[in-house]
Structures are given as C-alpha cells and as structure tokens.
Amino acid sequence: MTPQDQYYAGFMSKRPSWTKALRAYRKDLGALIADFVVLIALWGLSSFIWNDLVHGTRDFISVAPWIMLVVCFELALVWESFAVSPGMRLFGRRATDDRNGRAVIGRRFLRVLLLHGLPLFILPILVTTRYIPWQDRLAGFRSVSAAEVPDPRKPWYRTSWMVALAGLAVAMYLASALFTQVDLVKLFTNASATSEIWARIVNPDWSILGLGVRLLIVTLFMAFMATLFGVLVAVPLSFLAARNLAHGIIGRTIYTVLRILMSIVRSIQPFIWAIIFVVWVRTGNAPFAGGLALFVHSVADLTKLYSERLESIDPGPVEAIRSTGANGLQVILYGIVPQIINPYLSFTIYRWDINVRMATIIGLVGGGGIGQRLLQLTRNWVWDQAIVLMLLIMVAVWAMDYSSSRLRERLN
Amino acid sequence: MEELIRIDRLTKVYERGEVLAVNDISFTVKRGEFLVLIGLSGSGKSTLLRCINRLIEPTAGQIVFDGIDVTKASARQLRQLRRRMAMIFQQFNLVKRSSVLTNVLSGRLGYVNPGASAIHKFPKEDLESAFANLERVGIPEQAYKRADELSGGQQQRVGIARALMQRPDLLMADEPVSALDPATAHSVMQYLEQMNQEDGVTVIASLHFLSLARRYGTRILALKDGEIVFEGLPAEIDAAKFKEIYGEEAEEVEVR
Structure with a gap:
C-alpha cells in the first residue's frame, strides 16, 4: 500500500x-x-x-x-x-x-x-x-x-x-397606499387647523430656557453614559462575533448565537426598549430607563459595526505577529488593535451622535430628559415653550453632528 | 552538518478533504543551509512553510525541529519554538498603521514580559538592538515613520529586521521578493544571504525565479501539485528538469 x-x-x-x-x-x-x-x-x-x-x-x-x-x-x-x-x-x-x-x-x-x-x-x-x-x-x-x-x-x-x-413593487406600492389611508383632499384643504400652533410657535416663551438647558444636559449625559458603557461591552463582544476570529465548534456557536441575538436586539427600535425599561426600572428616575434603552441598542449596533470591521482586517500582520511566538493577547494588541483602533473610534463617535438624537426621541415615550418635557408641553398645547426646547434640541443635534463629522474626518 | 529540521510524510488537506495542498512530503534541512523552494503558484510552497511553524495545522505527518516534535507541541511550547523560526512574507505583513520601530520590536514579543508588552514597554537592550538591526538593513532614519509610508523594498527590510530581532535559528521566507522590482529583489536577497553566512541562520526561501534560486540557494527543492519533483543542487536543474517542474509551455526568465 x-x-x-x-x-x-x-x-x-x-x-x-x-x-x-x-x-x-x-x-x-x-x-x-x-x-x-x-x-x-x-x-x-x-x-x-x-x-x-x-x-x-x-x-x-x-x-x-x-x-x-x-x-x-x-x-x-x-x-x-x-x-x-x-x-x-x-x-x-x-x-x-x-x-x-x-x-x-x-x-x-x-x-x-x-x-x-x-x-x-x-x-x-x-x-x-x-x-x-x-x-x-x-x-x-x-x-x-x-x-x-x-x-x-x-x-x-x-x-x-x-x-x-x-x-411585487407595483403590488407593494398599491398596498402601502391602502394601508396608510391616503387622503389628498384633506391634505390640501385642512391646513388651517394648525394655525394656532404656528401662531404660538412664533412667540417663544424664553422663561423655560434655564430648565431646558438643564434637561438638555441630562439628555446628553444619558447618551454619553449609554455610549460609554455600550463601548465597554461591545468591544469584547465584537471579538467573539467576528467570523474570522471564531475558531472551532465553540467559537462558531458563540459567533452564531451572538450575531442572531444582536440582530434581534438591534431590530427592536430604541424607543421600544425605552418603553420596556420604563416599565422594568420604574424608579421615578426616568433618564435611567432611557439610558438603559440606548445602552442595549448601542451594544447591539456597535457589536455589529465593530465585528464587521474586524472581519475585514488584513490577516497578514496577524499571521506575522503569530509567527514571532507572540501569545494571544499580544497578537490582538500588536496585530489587530492598530488596524481597528481608528475605525472603532469613528464608529463610537458616530454612535454617540446617534444616541444624542435618540435620547431626545426616547424622552417622548417616558425615557426622561428634554424629550419627555417636550412631549408634556405639546400635549398641554404650550407651544410657545415647546418651541424653545425644540430649538435647544436642534442646536445640540447640529453641534453633535458637526463635531462628530469633523472628528471622524480627521480619524479617516 | 547536523540536521535542523526533519519533515516526515507531511500532508495538508484543505476544504474537508477536497484539496490536497501538500502530499506526503519528506525531507531534511541541515543547519546552515540555504534551501530554496521552487514551483508554480499553488504548488504548495506557502502551505509547506506555514506548516513548519504551524500557522497552518498539518493534516498528517511529523515535523521535527532541532529534536522537538513541532506537530505535537503544546501552545506554550509552540510559541517558544516559533521564536526560533522567524518568517518573512511576500506582502511584508507589517502592521501598516504602526511605526517601523514598533514593527521591528514586535519581533521580540515571544521573549518579553507579556504584561510589559501590553503597554508597549520593551527592555532597553531590545530597543538598542532594534536600532542596530534597522541600521543593519540600511534604514535607521525611518524608525519613527509609519510602516505604510515606506516603499516596498524598505518594508521588506523592516520585515527582515523584525526577523533578526528574534535571533532565529531558522528563517522562512515566503516569496520574499515577488512583490519587488529586480534590483530591490537582489538587495533583499543579499540580506538573507548575509544572515545565512554571517549569523549562521538556516534559510528556507520559496522563490518564483529559477535564476534567483540558482544564485542564492545551496540546495533546491521543487514542488509540483504538493509533491517533491526535484531535490538537489542548483546546477543540476537542466532544461528537461525545468520543463518537468514548470510545465511544457514554460520558458525561463532571467532576473539579473
């Protein structure tokens, strides 16, 4: 033989x-x-x-x-x-x-x-x-x-x-028109019903400015905490959720489970998470619930972004570092981290930017912060104060947007 | 000369048994040799090299390095073995966003305290030898540049400096000059030759061009479809052998 x-x-x-x-x-x-x-x-x-x-x-x-x-x-x-x-x-x-x-x-x-x-x-x-x-x-x-x-x-x-x-496209178009109950007649004839809102909006009541700024800061902190803790959890998870780093049956299983879990968590909107957490941790401290909701969604989103980035790293340097006799931690620190650090930072800033915007929306469902107060004001028809809060949100979102895009530009 | 590596019936099968990359190869490498692997792309040269330090797990067979069975080594033993077998690559495989110095120092990772290396702290003598090795490959002024700012030839020299940091017994070069122009290729090959002759490092290099293999190799091993088709001195490869290794249509190209 x-x-x-x-x-x-x-x-x-x-x-x-x-x-x-x-x-x-x-x-x-x-x-x-x-x-x-x-x-x-x-x-x-x-x-x-x-x-x-x-x-x-x-x-x-x-x-x-x-x-x-x-x-x-x-x-x-x-x-x-x-x-x-x-x-x-x-x-x-x-x-x-x-x-x-x-x-x-x-x-x-x-x-x-x-x-x-x-x-x-x-x-x-x-x-x-x-x-x-x-x-x-x-x-x-x-x-x-x-x-x-x-x-x-x-x-x-x-x-x-x-x-x-x-x-299918034609069918979907027709179906969506039916589902949303298009009423073009009303759209063009009933605009005057909103005139009171506009009238109040052009006369803002600035007395709420101080409270608004305080609430805005609470909201920004909520986004910041959610991002910070989200990163701390998502970074280690991303290594487990990267296909190219998943070896063996155990690794593959963890990879699959994590990916499925994360895509489920991610597909549930943050404001739904907020509703869940408002019920879950009702402590009278609503920003905590909103922060948790953002945190959960951030973890899922960042894990996906991070691990996809990990999957596209150049395997050459990793191989080279392994060939010097480095151990697992050293391979990660010297072969992988330099390749991912900038994209990771960029994703994090991007997510913080999203979280700031989300934090205001989450307030609308009782997640605390400036959004919650805004909802109360609009419900009570206090549009002249509501517009002040809206302007504040606008400034904050614009500032985040601008600074995050500038920062990310410099990273890339 | 005493033998450094013995490879015994090494086999590597990819993709659940459908691709046979290395098929029942046996040979030995003596200390101080400059062994050149030649063969077409896909003939199994890279797989063979990576099996030696188990970057790729062999499917069957045995590799004995300096009396130690590499194939049976534990993770810890394997890391200690890898320190003694440095490797350089076709695509240089430097960490592009790190500095040249960090890339060179990473050759010491197997030796240094893992905790200290986590905060990029290396012993003073390692730093000194990093600069000495950069000096040796002729690029001392590039130490603080980012690796991807260097030209191809310079990057491969950084790769050599990284290998030198390991003070290896064996240097494996996986097509080290394929991505370089002919003039640069020779200067890189001369560094390998220098390591071989002055430091007594055993070299196994896979090369595309037969002319380079003839010029630098002390012995040649030709692979075809994962099997050894020729083993002997460079001078023994004649036109008939050449056709056997590279196929009927091939014609020899000179690199001067």
Whole structure:
C-alpha cells in the first residue's frame, strides 16, 4: 500500500458519496421551498389588494387555504422548469437538458408533470451515488449547480426574477397606499387647523430656557453614559462575533448565537426598549430607563459595526505577529488593535451622535430628559415653550453632528 | 552538518478533504543551509512553510525541529519554538498603521514580559538592538515613520529586521521578493544571504525565479501539485528538469 492510499482512506473520503447526492437534493428542495414562499407572499399581497379594491374587505386569502397552497406549489414547479426562479438563484441551481444544453419545451412540460411525485422518491435518491432525481431522469432534464453551465446573458429586466420583482413593487406600492389611508383632499384643504400652533410657535416663551438647558444636559449625559458603557461591552463582544476570529465548534456557536441575538436586539427600535425599561426600572428616575434603552441598542449596533470591521482586517500582520511566538493577547494588541483602533473610534463617535438624537426621541415615550418635557408641553398645547426646547434640541443635534463629522474626518 | 529540521510524510488537506495542498512530503534541512523552494503558484510552497511553524495545522505527518516534535507541541511550547523560526512574507505583513520601530520590536514579543508588552514597554537592550538591526538593513532614519509610508523594498527590510530581532535559528521566507522590482529583489536577497553566512541562520526561501534560486540557494527543492519533483543542487536543474517542474509551455526568465 502506498502512503497515498493511506491518506486517501483517511482524509480524502471522509464524506460518503451519498452526502453529495443529498447536498444536491437539498439544494433543489430548498429552491422549491423558497419559490413556494415567494409565491405565497405574492399571492397574499395581490389578493389583499384585490379584496380591498373590489370588496372593501381586508383579507389575505379569499379562497380556501389549501387551494392557495396547491396553486402556489404548481406555480413554483412551473417557474423552476421554465425559467430561472428566485429559489434557483438563491441556491445556485440551473436547469439544463441531459447534455447541459437548453432543454426543449416538451421536456419542461414533462418535468413539471413528473415533479408531482417528488416526495415518493426521496429514499431511492439517497442511495444512488450519481444523483439524478427520477423526474429529471425520465424527462431528460437536469438540475445542476449554476457553476457548471454558462449563464445565457439575458438583459436583467427580461429575467423572470425581475418581472416578478417589478410585479411585487407595483403590488407593494398599491398596498402601502391602502394601508396608510391616503387622503389628498384633506391634505390640501385642512391646513388651517394648525394655525394656532404656528401662531404660538412664533412667540417663544424664553422663561423655560434655564430648565431646558438643564434637561438638555441630562439628555446628553444619558447618551454619553449609554455610549460609554455600550463601548465597554461591545468591544469584547465584537471579538467573539467576528467570523474570522471564531475558531472551532465553540467559537462558531458563540459567533452564531451572538450575531442572531444582536440582530434581534438591534431590530427592536430604541424607543421600544425605552418603553420596556420604563416599565422594568420604574424608579421615578426616568433618564435611567432611557439610558438603559440606548445602552442595549448601542451594544447591539456597535457589536455589529465593530465585528464587521474586524472581519475585514488584513490577516497578514496577524499571521506575522503569530509567527514571532507572540501569545494571544499580544497578537490582538500588536496585530489587530492598530488596524481597528481608528475605525472603532469613528464608529463610537458616530454612535454617540446617534444616541444624542435618540435620547431626545426616547424622552417622548417616558425615557426622561428634554424629550419627555417636550412631549408634556405639546400635549398641554404650550407651544410657545415647546418651541424653545425644540430649538435647544436642534442646536445640540447640529453641534453633535458637526463635531462628530469633523472628528471622524480627521480619524479617516 | 547536523540536521535542523526533519519533515516526515507531511500532508495538508484543505476544504474537508477536497484539496490536497501538500502530499506526503519528506525531507531534511541541515543547519546552515540555504534551501530554496521552487514551483508554480499553488504548488504548495506557502502551505509547506506555514506548516513548519504551524500557522497552518498539518493534516498528517511529523515535523521535527532541532529534536522537538513541532506537530505535537503544546501552545506554550509552540510559541517558544516559533521564536526560533522567524518568517518573512511576500506582502511584508507589517502592521501598516504602526511605526517601523514598533514593527521591528514586535519581533521580540515571544521573549518579553507579556504584561510589559501590553503597554508597549520593551527592555532597553531590545530597543538598542532594534536600532542596530534597522541600521543593519540600511534604514535607521525611518524608525519613527509609519510602516505604510515606506516603499516596498524598505518594508521588506523592516520585515527582515523584525526577523533578526528574534535571533532565529531558522528563517522562512515566503516569496520574499515577488512583490519587488529586480534590483530591490537582489538587495533583499543579499540580506538573507548575509544572515545565512554571517549569523549562521538556516534559510528556507520559496522563490518564483529559477535564476534567483540558482544564485542564492545551496540546495533546491521543487514542488509540483504538493509533491517533491526535484531535490538537489542548483546546477543540476537542466532544461528537461525545468520543463518537468514548470510545465511544457514554460520558458525561463532571467532576473539579473
């Protein structure tokens, strides 16, 4: 036995041949499911619009659900056999005939028909080593990896994918017009209702200025604390949430969990966090709740920004520092930190800027600071004092905006 | 001469068993040698070099460095071994935003107190030898510049100074002159030759050009598709051997 045989036995065939077949099969199945979902979404949307326009009812499915499922399934099969569907793009699959050429229309029809028995034949497919699903075999059709066939260069607007997308865009436009209850008549005739507000706004009551400045400072501190503690938490987290630094099963798991967790936290708006924390830590000290909300959102946002930056560092210097015999901490301090320090600072300033703006909005939901007082004033129709606070916020936001962009310019 | 490295049936397989980068390679390197690896891009030279200090984990086989099994070394032992095998790179791999001096000093990281290095504090003798080494590679006046302000040739010299800081037994050079013009390439190669002859550092360098390999190498090892296709003295490579290593269409290019 040559050493090669040993290695081949040990390393080259770690994966049994059927896993390859399974992988290809999984991709085809994934594409089908994706198309199915896309079609159901399209169905729901268009059905909703139709029902609203014609019957004035709000209903996503006007037929029995099973009819919709069956029709969408059929449409998905047709789409995959006659064009390049979104699912096929997503999973990198292309349809060809058995010689990697363009399949004729008869074969495409045949395949649609044969695909109906799909689930019955999963098991036999798993045990064949050269994977050609039975429906493709019979139809003289093949579903192959997109890399194997040259893409016929169609202009982008003529692909079935783009046509579907254009349809979706029109549907979304109509749907959003319905949802937001557009009333153009009112927009143009009812402006006088606001005249009292304008009248008070042009006569500001400056007596509130002192209190306003104090509240503004509270708000700025709220943003500052949220940013400071956010950075302290986000910096270590970012190292765990960077794909290129996640090694081994444990590292990968932490990476995945962190990334998912952070994207969930980030997708919940800060003012919703503020509502949660106002309930959670109701201490009569509302800025604390607002600060917490900003802190949570800052951690998630900064972790994402930081770790993405970490993922794009040059691996060369890291390798070089490792090769000198440096330990893990030294590799980070000498190989990674110099590459990330400026972008990290820049992101931090950017986030502080956001936090200052957010802090005023968070006040509106009871998170304390100048925003909360502003809300009270507008509720009580004290617009002449409200305008003073608005001006203060404007100055603060403008100052932050300006100084942060200047600072970031200098860092880059 | 006593042997410094013995590589025994080294194999590296990438991507879950689908790409075989280094295939069952065995050879030894004696102390004081200037071994040149040649071969096409993708023939496994870089992987082989990085397996020696385990920047890349080998899949199978054994690497013995000065009597110590590198492949079985613990993390701590490995760091101690790496101090003795310096490496320079094709893309220089300097930390671009750090100063030249910091880059050179980072060659001492394996030796110094980790706590002191965290606040960029290095012993006085390390600082002195950093300046001495910069002097040696001819760029003492660049010490406080940022690394990316230097030209390619100067950056590679900083890389050499960093390697010198380790006072290594072995220097691995991964295509050290591929990114440089011919004149600069020779001056860099001469520093390697000087290290080899004056300091007695064993050198393993992968090179693209056969003419450079002939000029500087004491022994040549040619790789093709992860296997050794030639091992011997520079003079032994004739036209037939050349075609075997680089393929039928290849033609030899001179670098003077």
